[in-house]
Amino acid sequence: MEIGPIWRAMMRNKTGAILIALQIAVTMAIMVNAISIMQEKSRMMSRPSGLDEHNLFTIQSVGFADDFNERVTIEEDLAALRAMPGVVNAFQTNAIPLSGSGWSMGLQTEPGAEIDGTGVGLYFVDEHALDTYGVNLIAGENFSPTDITWRELVTNVWPGKTILTVAMAETLFPDDAMSALGKTVYINDTQPITVTGIIEKMQGSWPSWDGFERVMLVPHLLPWEDTQYLIRTEPGMRDELMPQVEEMLAETNKGRIVRRMRSMDEIRERAYRDESSMIKILTFTIALLVAVTSLGIVGLASFSVNRRTKQIGTRRALGATRVAILRYFMTENFIISLLGVSLGAALTIGLNILMIETFALTRIAWYLVPAAMLILLGIGQAAVLGPARRASSVPPAVATRTV
Amino acid sequence: MLSMQNISMVYRAGLVETHALRNFSLEVEEGDFVSVTGPSGSGKTTFLNIAGLLERFTDGRYELDGRDVSSLSDKESSAVRNEKIGFVFQSFNLIPDLNLFDNVDVPLRYRGFNANERKKRIETVLETVGLASRMKHLPSQLSGGQQQRVAIARALAGKPRLMLADEPTGNLDSKMALGVMELISEINRNGTTIIMVTHDPELAKMANRNVHILDGRVSNGDIEVPLSKVATA
Ligand SMILES: Nc1ncnc2c1ncn2[C@@H]1O[C@H](COP(=O)(O)OP(=O)(O)OP(=O)(O)O)[C@@H](O)[C@H]1O
Ligand SMILES: [Mg+2]
Numbered sequence: 079m080e081i082g083p084i085w086r087a088m089m090r091n092k093t094g095a096i097l098i099a100l101q102i103a104v105t106m107a108i109m110v111n112a113i114s115i116m117q118e119k120s121r122m123m124s125r126p127s128g129l130d131e132h133n134l135f136t137i138q139s140v141g142f143a144d145d146f147n148e149r150v151t152i153e154e155d156l157a158a159l160r161a162m163p164g165v166v167n168a169f170q171t172n173a174i175p176l177s178g179s180g181w182s183m184g185l186q187t188e189p190g191a192e193i194d195g196t197g198v199g200l201y202f203v204d205e206h207a208l209d210t211y212g213v214n215l216i217a218g219e220n221f222s223p224t225d226i227t228w229r230e231l232v233t234n235v236w237p238g239k240t241i242l243t244v245a246m247a248e249t250l251f252p253d254d255a256m257s258a259l260g261k262t263v264y265i266n267d268t269q270p271i272t273v274t275g276i277i278e279k280m281q282g283s284w285p286s287w288d289g290f291e292r293v294m295l296v297p298h299l300l301p302w303e304d305t306q307y308l309i310r311t312e313p314g315m316r317d318e319l320m321p322q323v324e325e326m327l328a329e330t331n332k333g334r335i336v337r338r339m340r341s342m343d344e345i346r347e348r349a350y351r352d353e354s355s356m357i358k359i360l361t362f363t364i365a366l367l368v369a370v371t372s373l374g375i376v377g378l379a380s381f382s383v384n385r386r387t388k389q390i391g392t393r394r395a396l397g398a399t400r401v402a403i404l405r406y407f408m409t410e411n412f413i414i415s416l417l418g419v420s421l422g423a424a425l426t427i428g429l430n431i432l433m434i435e436t437f438a439l440t441r442i443a444w445y446l447v448p449a450a451m452l453i454l455l456g457i458g459q460a461a462v463l464g465p466a467r468r469a470s471s472v473p474p475a476v477a478t479r480t481v
Numbered sequence: 482m483l484s485m486q487n488i489s490m491v492y493r494a495g496l497v498e499t500h501a502l503r504n505f506s507l508e509v510e511e512g513d514f515v516s517v518t519g520p521s522g523s524g525k526t527t528f529l530n531i532a533g534l535l536e537r538f539t540d541g542r543y544e545l546d547g548r549d550v551s552s553l554s555d556k557e558s559s560a561v562r563n564e565k566i567g568f569v570f571q572s573f574n575l576i577p578d579l580n581l582f583d584n585v586d587v588p589l590r591y592r593g594f595n596a597n598e599r600k601k602r603i604e605t606v607l608e609t610v611g612l613a614s615r616m617k618h619l620p621s622q623l624s625g626g627q628q629q630r631v632a633i634a635r636a637l638a639g640k641p642r643l644m645l646a647d648e649p650t651g652n653l654d655s656k657m658a659l660g661v662m663e664l665i666s667e668i669n670r671n672g673t674t675i676i677m678v679t680h681d682p683e684l685a686k687m688a689n690r691n692v693h694i695l696d697g698r699v700s701n702g703d704i705e706v707p708l709s710k711v712a713t714a
Contacts, residue, residue: 082583083583083587086578086579086580090578090619393587394535396562396587396591396635397560397564397591397639398559399555399556402559473535473536474536474562475535477568477574478530478535478647
């Protein structure tokens with residue numbers, strides 16, 4: 079290898095090399111941090127909801143007629159829905175996981191207004207909810223039909239039972255989450271409520287909330303004109319059933335309209351729309367940066383091959399094989415790229431520290447730095463291959479033929 | 482040392498064919514010092530390029546050092562150039578970004594010598610051409626004559642059997658030219674075969690044999706042209 083003379087020759091024309099090395103460094107810093115952000119977003123998106131997502135959909139019913147009777151309509155609707163072939167189960171609720179709108183309350187293990195409760199997402203449900211969600215009850219028991227009461231329109235009163243997620247139980251009882259079962263916790267500072275069941279996993283309404291996985295289920299039917307149902311179908315039946323359900327509800331009661339029918343998949347897609355487009359934008363940015371950097375490398379190498387045509391011919395006359403010429407330019411690029419990625423590693427970490435401090439981002443995974451170094455070195459070698467091959471095909475006669 | 486029989490070289494550029502050499506035959510003995518003269522465009526450089534394996538010829542037979550070199554691979558012909566031939570060019574062809582030491586080092590690295598061997602040889606040849614003290618200088622810091630001496634040192638470092646020079650003094654004034662010619666003569670006296678293209682009849686006389694090329698052929702049918710004739714040509 080002739081790294082010594084290549085290096086010394088490069089030092090005589092360093093501007094181009096330095097600019098490309100800097101470009102590689104900046105590309106790497108942005109690339110790695112962008113990938114880290116993408117990883118964080120996709121980790122966020124891939125958190126399991128605990129639901130049987132692909133077979134769930136929701137529909138809203140809004141009564142408008144003067145003689146509209148909420149309680150009767152809801153009872154009739156639920157009976158009709160549960161009787162439909164292909165429907166596994168259905169229930170009425172106040173909010174849908176991941177939908178962006180919902181309720182939250184605070185729970186505390188001791189009564190008292192001076193104590194700060196732990197925030198929790200709240201769903202009103204009946205005894206059909208666990209089966210409809212498809213969640214896994216790991217301790218205690220489901221609500222029984224007798225637990226379910228109609229909630230008053232304006233009230234401070236809470237039923238005596240609740241089912242919590244493990245995440246919520248863990249926050250309330252950090253030493254042993256499962257010990258929450260049977261315990262009394264307090265809502266509205268002082269109202270006691272007993273934990274009668276624990277479910278493995280479920281999500282609240284707001285994906286970016288840090289209490290996203292803290293959920294409580296409260297046994298109540300809601301005498302609301304404007305209400306929604308969550309419906310679970312047999313696997314693969316959802317798309318077929320959705321229009322049927324819509325039609326059935328519209329037909330059975332002319333005193334209301336049905337609207338906002340959405341599948342759980344659609345709700346998830348909307349919930350993470352920002353994250354998905356962020357990932358797309360960052361992917362595009364990385365691709366663009368890498369492309370520009372590759373072009374820069376091609377440009378610099380082409381320029382340096384053209385400038386050194388005569389020198390290449392002379393080297394050939396002095397005994398360089400084609401491969402030796404190819405290797406010369408590949409090595410030159412490797413040195414530049416190595417400088418670039420080494421500087422890039424420092425810059426990447428610097429930028430990451432800055433991002434952690436200013437945007438509360440997470441630390442980049444350690445392997446991203448060496449991986450990006452290798453990838454960029456590879457891209458550099460690939461980019462320089464064309465110009466280097468052109469250099470290697472410069473005929474030796476150039477040594478005597480050009481002035 | 483070198484034997485060419487009926488070499489022809491045709492350049493094709495589109496429909497235009499240029500016969501740079503036709504039925505060119507020449508024998509050069511080991512230890513010869515041959516000057517090559519001829520009008521511009523007669524084929525002198527073409528001959529030298531073929532002799533030095535810088536270009537492939539169209540037809541004929543060429544043996545260098547007893548070996549048919551018409552069908553060598555790139556690697557083989559590169560090795561022959563590197564080991565057996567030293568090139569000296571009209572415009573020196575030093576690598577401007579490298580100092581004298583690194584310039585002379587170029588062919589030695591292709592040869593694969595270790596660092597000690599290379600250093601020893603570089604210092605020796607730079608000593609021979611009188612520039613050992615300027616090893617760390619760049620070519621641009623030297624005069625033309627000095628640059629050509631470095632180029633000669635570079636050609637010598639590999640201890641070639643054959644040195645090919647295309648108008649080595651073409652870019653030098655007469656005083657510097659003479660110095661370079663003396664160096665070349667001395668190299669020849671030490672046993673290296675030399676073929677040198679020149680326009681200058683006076684310099685041609687310093688060789689012990691002259692080949693005159695006219696229109697791609699050796700004029701006077703491969704017979705040595707008496708030097709007196711060259712001088713008046
Ligand atoms: N690459 C090429 N393509 C086409 N024609 C060429 C090429 N190289 C040389 N020639 C032609 O071949 C002929 C011989 O050229 P050559 O360079 O050998 O002449 P020369 O004797 O060295 O001339 P000069 O004294 O001017 O250097 C010329 O007519 C030249 O134009
Ligand atoms: Mg010529």
